[in-house]
Structures are given as structure tokens and as C-alpha cells.
Amino acid sequence: xxxxxxxxxxxxxxxxxxxxxxxxxxxMILGIKAKVTVTEPVRKAxxxxxxxxxxxxxxxxxxxxxxxxxxxxxxxxxxxxHAFKKNLKVGILALQNAVNIPxxxxxxxxxxKEYGKKYGIDYVNLGYKPGWDAVIVxxxxxxRDVFPEDAFGTPLDSLPITRNIHNxxxxxxVIDLASGGTWASWIQFAQARFGVxxxxxxxxxxxxxxxPYLQSGQIKxxxxxxxxxxxxxxxxxxxxxxxxGMPAQSGVHILIILLIFxxxxxxxxxxxxxx
Amino acid sequence: xxxxxxxxxxxxxxxxxxxxxxxxHKPFGGLQQKMLVWYSVVTGVAMLIGVESxxxxxxxxxxxRENILYSSFLIFGxxxxxxxxxxxxxxxGDAFAPNSPFMFIFNYAEVPLQxxxxxxxxxxxxxxxxxxxxxxxxxASLLLAAAVIVMLGRVPAGxxxxxxxxxxxxxxxxxxxxxxxxGILIGVALGSVGMSLRIILGIEKPYxx
Numbered sequence: 018x019x020x021x022x023x024x025x026x027x028x029x030x031x032x033x034x035x036x037x038x039x040x041x042x043x044x045m046i047l048g049i050k051a052k053v054t055v056t057e058p059v060r061k062a063x064x065x066x067x068x069x070x071x072x073x074x075x076x077x078x079x080x081x082x083x084x085x086x087x088x089x090x091x092x093x094x095x096x097x098x099h100a101f102k103k104n105l106k107v108g109i110l111a112l113q114n115a116v117n118i119p120x121x122x123x124x125x126x127x128x129x130k131e132y133g134k135k136y137g138i139d140y141v142n143l144g145y146k147p148g149w150d151a152v153i154v155x156x157x158x159x160x161r162d163v164f165p166e167d168a169f170g171t172p173l174d175s176l177p178i179t180r181n182i183h184n185x186x187x188x189x190x191v192i193d194l195a196s197g198g199t200w201a202s203w204i205q206f207a208q209a210r211f212g213v214x215x216x217x218x219x220x221x222x223x224x225x226x227x228x229p230y231l232q233s234g235q236i237k238x239x240x241x242x243x244x245x246x247x248x249x250x251x252x253x254x255x256x257x258x259x260x261x262g263m264p265a266q267s268g269v270h271i272l273i274i275l276l277i278f279x280x281x282x283x284x285x286x287x288x289x290x291x292x
Numbered sequence: 293x294x295x296x297x298x299x300x301x302x303x304x305x306x307x308x309x310x311x312x313x314x315x316x317h318k319p320f321g322g323l324q325q326k327m328l329v330w331y332s333v334v335t336g337v338a339m340l341i342g343v344e345s346x347x348x349x350x351x352x353x354x355x356x357r358e359n360i361l362y363s364s365f366l367i368f369g370x371x372x373x374x375x376x377x378x379x380x381x382x383x384x385g386d387a388f389a390p391n392s393p394f395m396f397i398f399n400y401a402e403v404p405l406q407x408x409x410x411x412x413x414x415x416x417x418x419x420x421x422x423x424x425x426x427x428x429x430x431x432a433s434l435l436l437a438a439a440v441i442v443m444l445g446r447v448p449a450g451x452x453x454x455x456x457x458x459x460x461x462x463x464x465x466x467x468x469x470x471x472x473x474x475g476i477l478i479g480v481a482l483g484s485v486g487m488s489l490r491i492i493l494g495i496e497k498p499y500x501x
């Protein structure tokens with residue numbers, strides 16, 4: 018008993034790493050599919066965007082970097098596909114880091130091309146500005162105070178999409194896709210002070226801390242992690258990167274649960290032999 | 293005066309910011325806009341100082357012959373990125389232009405490197421969960437049970453095992469998790485108010501450290 022307990026409690030780290038690699042790689046190589054169940058926070062986000070009238074201007078904060086790119090990019094693809102399908106006008110901006118803008122603009126260009134949307138008419142890239150609290154509050158007065166031009170130096174008054182956009186009164190929704198603290202500032206300043214509806218998309222580990230804002234109604238919806246992206250893709254009937262990643266994620270979660278189970282059996286066997 | 297002037301700047305700025313929030317009329321409203329512009333400028337300058345500090349630190353390490361390889365690689369990486377960024381702006385009008393060399397290193401060096409670093413967490417978490425999550429106490433057992441339910445409920449496999457699993461996981465997130473999170477949030481908010489008051493009143497002077 019003691020020997021078995023020791024074996025189960027001391028599985029080599031390299032063996033665990035190999036198992037993780039296999040459960041991630043194999044479902045992707047074999048093309049295994051998984052059925053995604055939609056949860057309420059994601060459904061709320063979808064329904065709110067779906068209820069916006071065509072032509073409404075929405076602002077998307079690209080506040081995640083290359084490290085969380087695989088988890089967050091599927092959300093952006095799904096949200097943009099839904100927005101363009103609904104003929105909404107989209108503006109992107111980055112407040113956390115300058116390198117977030119190329120991530121967002123590449124996805125924006127690709128999805129806009131899919132739906133035949135034109136720059137300056139259907140979508141705009143506002144670029145990056147440091148000092149996110151100050152920027153968010155300033156947009157409440159006049160967006161030109163902080164973004165007089167788009168990311169390419171064109172004045173906002175010269176672009177049809179932004180000509181009549183001045184402050185949050187002209188913005189139907191703010192979506193912040195964040196891997197840092199910007200989402201909280203959008204809620205504290207843009208939503209609480211100026212009343213603009215906010216939806217947030219965050220990494221899976223950040224999901225639990227966002228729930229109080231969902232229950233209080235300060236955010237209209239919450240998309241958390243790759244699973245959230247997969248749920249949104251299911252809702253728009255366009256399975257893509259999120260849905261494709263679900264079998265691998267299922268595999269890792271089940272492996273971790275099995276490892277915890279094995280570790281605990283080993284622990285209990287050792288404890289029993291000691292007593 | 294070296295202590296009094298920074299304290300006065302800090303206390304007056306904080307008080308004006310609080311007043312401007314609650315009295316959004318002249319002269320406070322306009323003053324708030326000015327302070328926000330200053331804040332953006334200071335943040336931008338702080339980033340420049342950060343770059344200078346990082347490069348200086350690694351340059352000193354190379355001179356002291358400490359971790360020469362890593363520090364040289366950092367400075368080399370910075371210079372390559374900077375030069376390609378400037379070149380891309382001159383040639384394409386924007387560093388982030390789709391076919392610019394800057395975007396090439398961004399897409400094929402920075403993105404895969406950072407994503408890989410983050411992905412390594414999956415390996416470490418699996419190993420750490422196996423070693424640390426033991427049913428030693430009642431509290432630990434409850435935590436373990438909640439973790440297993442949420443892990444299963446957040447993936448399609450959980451719904452295939454039991455159709456009620458996603459709802460059960462969602463209940464854990466919306467009720468017990470939310471209660472704990474709200475408690476933490478209130479605690480953090482009260483702590484922030486207390487800390488802010490200490491700074492405004494000059495009891496705490498973190499800017500002098």
C-alpha cells in the first residue's frame with residue numbers, strides 16, 4: 018500500500034508534461050469536434066449586440082497582447098463577424114499597450130474583407146493612447162480631445178464613420194477585450210459616469226472577478242476565455258478558432274482532474290500506511 | 293522643502309481631482325480636462341523613462357559581465373525592432389502596415405514567443421495541481437470539489453458527462469464565487485480609500501521613496 022501510494026504521489030514531472038502535450042495536440046491533429054453549450058453571460062452579450070439597430074457605432078478596446086492572443090483573438094473574430102453581419106459601425110482602439118493595435122487591426126481588416134466593409138465608412142482604427150483612465154474620461158466630453166485623428170493621421174471629421182461621433186452619447190456600446198485592468202476602468206468611468214453600455218471579454222482566469230459587475234447590471238454581457246469565444250461562435254453559427262480549441266481544452270481539464278484524483282489516492286494511501 | 297513641495301503637489305492634485313469629480317462645473321470641470329491631458333503626457337513620458345531605464349540597466353550588466361548573453365539579446369532585439377519600426381514608418385507611412393518588416397517580426401517573432409511563454413502555464417498548472425491540491429482539510433476538500441465542477445462545467449466534455457454540469461458550474465460562479473469576489477472588491481475599495489486619504493494627508497509618502 019505504502020509503495021503504491023509513493024508511486025501515485027511521485028509521478029515524474031516530465032511524464033505530466035508529456036501527457037499535457039498529447040491531450041492538447043492529439044484532438045487538434047485528429048480534428049475531434051465538440052458540442053458547445055452556451056452559458057447565460059455570453060448569451061446576454063450576444064443578445065445585447067443583436068438588439069442594436071443597424072448603423073450604431075460600437076467601440077472595441079483591444080487591450081490584450083501577444084501572450085493572450087490565442088485566447089482572446091477568437092472573441093474578436095466572433096464579435097466583429099456579428100457586428101458586420103448586423104451592419105454595425107466599428108471603431109477599435111488600444112489603451113493598454115501600443116502593440117495591441119496591430120493584433121486588432123489585422124483581425125479587423127480580415128473580417129471587414131469577408132463582409133465587404135470599407136475603411137472610414139464601416140470601420141475605423143483609432144490607434145493607441147497611453148493613460149487609460151484619462152482617455153476613457155476624456156471621451157465622455159469629446160473623443161477628438163484624445164483622438165483628433167485615426168491611427169493613420171486622418172482627422173476624425175474627414176471620415177464618414179466618425180464625423181458625427183463626439184462622445185458616449187453617440188456610442189451605442191463599448192466592448193473591452195482585456196487581459197489587464199482596462200475593463201474595470203471602462204466600467205468605472207464610461208459606464209458608471211456616462212451610462213454607456215459595456216460588454217467585456219476577458220481571459221478565463223479573469224472571468225470570476227468580473228461576475229459581480231454582471232450581476233449588478235454594470236456590464237451587459239461577459240465573454241470569458243476560449244470557451245466564451247466558442248460559445249459566441251456557436252451563437253452566430255460560425256464555428257472557428259474557439260470551437261476548434263474546445264476538444265484540446267476538454268482534454269487538459271480532464272487530465273488535470275485525473276491527476277488530482279491520482280495524487281489524492283496516493284496521498285490517502287500513504288497517510289493510511291503511516292497511521 | 294524637498295519633502296513639503298512633493299507633498300503639496302500630491303495633496304492639491306488629489307483634492308482637485310476629487311472636487312472635479314463631484315463638481316463638474318467651472319472652474320473644476322475645465323481643470324479636470326487639463327489634469328487629464330497632463331496625466332496622458334506624464335504617462336507617455338514615463339514610458340520613455342521606462343525604456344531608458346531598461347536599456348541602461350542591461351547596458352550596465354554587460355559592462356559588469358553579468359548575464360551578457362541575455363542582456364545583449366535584449367538590447368539587440370530592442371535595436372532591431374526600433375530600426376525596423378522607423379524604416380517601416382518611412383517606407384510604408386505606418387509601422388503597423390500589413391507588409392512592413394516591423395509587422396513581420398511582430399507576427400513571426402513576438403506573437404509566437406509570447407504565446408508560447410503563456411502556453412507553458414498549462415504544463416506548470418497541471419504539475420502544480422497534481423502536487424498541491426490535496427484533501428488535507430474540509431476547506432481544501434470543498435475547494436477541490438468546486439474546482440473539479442467548474443473545470444468540467446467550462447468544457448464541452450463536462451456537458452457530455454452530465455447535461456446539468458455547465459449550469460452547476462455557472463451556479464458556483466454566480467453565487468459562492470460572486471459572494472467571495474464582492475467581499476474582496478469591497479475590501480480592496482475600502483483599502484484604496486484609506487490609502488488615498490493617507491497620501492492626501494501626507495501620512496504616507498510613496499513618491500519620496
